[in-house]
Amino acid sequence: FSQSLLQTVFPAEVRFASLKFIHRICNWFSAYCYYDITEIDGVNTNELYNAVQLYLSSSASITGNRLSLTRGLNSSTITFGLSNNDSLIDTFNGTVKVLWEHVVIPRQAQTFSWRPLPEEKRGFLLRAKKKDKAVVLGSYLDFVMEKANEIRRKNQDRLLYTNSRGGSLDSRGHPWESVPFKHPSTFETLAMDPQKKAEIMADLLDFANGESFYQTTGRAWKRGYLLYGPPGTGKSSMIAAMANFLGYDIYDLELTEVHTNSELRKLLMKTSSKSIIVIEDIDCSINLTNRKNNNNNNNSSTHSFSPPGAGSCSTEDGGNTITLSGLLNFTDGLWSCCGTERIFVFTSNHIEKLDPALLRSGRMDMHIHMSYCSFAALKILLKNYLGYDDDDVERQFLEQLEQVIEKAEMTPADISEVLIKNRRNKNKAVWELLEALRTRAERNDAVKSSSDDEEQEKRALESPKQGQLQLHDDKVH
Numbered sequence: 001f002s003q004s005l006l007q008t009v010f011p012a013e014v015r016f017a018s019l020k021f022i023h024r025i026c027n028w029f030s031a032y033c034y035y036d037i038t039e040i041d042g043v044n045t046n047e048l049y050n051a052v053q054l055y056l057s058s059s060a061s062i063t064g065n066r067l068s069l070t071r072g073l074n075s076s077t078i079t080f081g082l083s084n085n086d087s088l089i090d091t092f093n094g095t096v097k098v099l100w101e102h103v104v105i106p107r108q109a110q111t112f113s114w115r116p117l118p119e120e121k122r123g124f125l126l127r128a129k130k131k132d133k134a135v136v137l138g139s140y141l142d143f144v145m146e147k148a149n150e151i152r153r154k155n156q157d158r159l160l161y162t163n164s165r166g167g168s169l170d171s172r173g174h175p176w177e178s179v180p181f182k183h184p185s186t187f188e189t190l191a192m193d194p195q196k197k198a199e200i201m202a203d204l205l206d207f208a209n210g211e212s213f214y215q216t217t218g219r220a221w222k223r224g225y226l227l228y229g230p231p232g233t234g235k236s237s238m239i240a241a242m243a244n245f246l247g248y249d250i251y252d253l254e255l256t257e258v259h260t261n262s263e264l265r266k267l268l269m270k271t272s273s274k275s276i277i278v279i280e281d282i283d284c285s286i287n288l289t290n291r292k293n294n295n296n297n298n299n300s301s302t303h304s305f306s307p308p309g310a311g312s313c314s315t316e317d318g319g320n321t322i323t324l325s326g327l328l329n330f331t332d333g334l335w336s337c338c339g340t341e342r343i344f345v346f347t348s349n350h351i352e353k354l355d356p357a358l359l360r361s362g363r364m365d366m367h368i369h370m371s372y373c374s375f376a377a378l379k380i381l382l383k384n385y386l387g388y389d390d391d392d393v394e395r396q397f398l399e400q401l402e403q404v405i406e407k408a409e410m411t412p413a414d415i416s417e418v419l420i421k422n423r424r425n426k427n428k429a430v431w432e433l434l435e436a437l438r439t440r441a442e443r444n445d446a447v448k449s450s451s452d453d454e455e456q457e458k459r460a461l462e463s464p465k466q467g468q469l470q471l472h473d474d475k476v477h
């Protein structure tokens with residue numbers, strides 16, 4: 001009865017307005033402000049939600065009684081998180097206290113969407129004191145993001161990204177596809193001159209720890225390496241070792257899949273910091289030698305943007321309008337600094353085919369020649385494959401190996417083959433390796449001497465003519 005009386009005395013509009021008013025007054029007097037961080041923001045996944053989840057999983061802030069444990073697909077560790085509708089208090093800078101609550105509400109009817117939405121609506125509710133509002137929205141949330149990235153890097157295996165889909169984007173608008181990167185190559189297993197190896201490792205460390213250096217010198221925080229040498233000398237293995245050493249992700253850029261300079265720029269913009277951007281076999285990927293010609297039609301090419309994945313723009317070089325200047329802009333133009341802490345690695349089998357513009361100092365900071373297996377590198381391979389240290393191989397064997405290794409010009413890949421084949425019989429492995437090295441050295445000697453002979457013959461053929469000319473000249477004089 002009282003309810004019906006209330007309804008007749010106060011119509012719905014009045015009741016609604018008064019409720020709103022009371023709510024506003026309560027808000028006015030409340031010392032707190034609240035922020036919702038929902039899992040899905042429109043159609044996109046909210047990065048902040050994932051970051052908060054990871055941040056709350058860091059052991060320092062775990063004080064709640066009830067926690068949920070998860071283990072990601074690519075992750076090798078277990079992470080803790082807040083259970084549904086539980087909350088915990090976090091303190092920032094010693095004074096700012098905030099309360100995090102994980103709110104889970106069942107989703108009612110499945111509304112139409114491009115991709116299936118989860119059955120629950122999840123989100124974090126952040127409660128902070130009004131006086132701390134500025135700190136919470138500014139430095140605290142930045143701190144949360146940074147911490148989450150750190151945890152992600154530590155927990156997750158490295159990722160290897162490729163642009164094999166061409167210019168097309170995935171459901172999140174990313175042009176890169178990723179897979180877990182589990183290459184076992186490290187600097188320890190890499191067979192090369194130890195001194196050169198130490199130099200490269202020191203250079204990488206200087207780079208990774210050089211934030212303030214790059215800041216004070218006004219340089220973009222990036223570095224370029226050019227790895228060149230014959231096939232099978234460990235260029236790709238070196239890139240994997242670099243990624244494992246620094247804990248960086250790898251972006252393997254397939255240049256033949258990129259159609260225009262602007263597509264290249266988009267790809268670059270979507271790379272994260274702390275990553276290695278790799279272009280393998282740069283001399284084969286695109287015709288990069290005629291920079292002038294390319295420069296002339298550069299403008300038209302950047303504007304004639306082909307639809308992603310279509311590859312239909314027909315120019316002389318088979319649908320690719322990407323140019324050397326586009327590539328150079330990619331590596332060291334203004335666009336290259338849209339992220340920080342990035343390493344560019346180009347590999348090539350033929351350094352002589354590359355445009356000097358690509359090689360000039362400052363562009364590729366370090367040129368690393370990966371060459372045939374040296375004696376020092378051989379010792380590393382013997383250790384890797386047979387578990388042999390210096391003293392384990394007989395001295396005379398070592399001396400014989402040392403004599404032929406330079407002449408044999410065998411790549412570490414060739415030597416690895418011999419060692420893998422015989423790894424169950426170590427003595428045989430060393431014997432066979434010595435045999436293989438000797439035959440290769442002899443063959444190289446033979447080839448060399450025959451080419452010497454050819455040259456002599458050529459000279460001999462040319463010399464009588466010269467002699468005649470000389471005679472003739474003499475006569476004239």
Ligand SMILES: Nc1ncnc2c1ncn2[C@@H]1O[C@H](COP(=O)(O)OP(=O)(O)OP(=O)(O)O)[C@@H](O)[C@H]1O
Pocket residue numbers: 189190191192229230231232233234235236237238349370411412413414416
């Ligand atoms: N320096 C090295 N140290 C250890 N292993 C090596 C080395 N070089 C080659 N290998 C072995 O040989 C195989 C091929 O090497 P890798 O793919 O790194 O050669 P690459 O120089 O990248 O060749 P390509 O020019 O054909 O791409 C690797 O699986 C690796 O095991």
Ligand SMILES: [Mg+2]
Pocket residue numbers: 235236237280
């Ligand atoms: Mg390679």
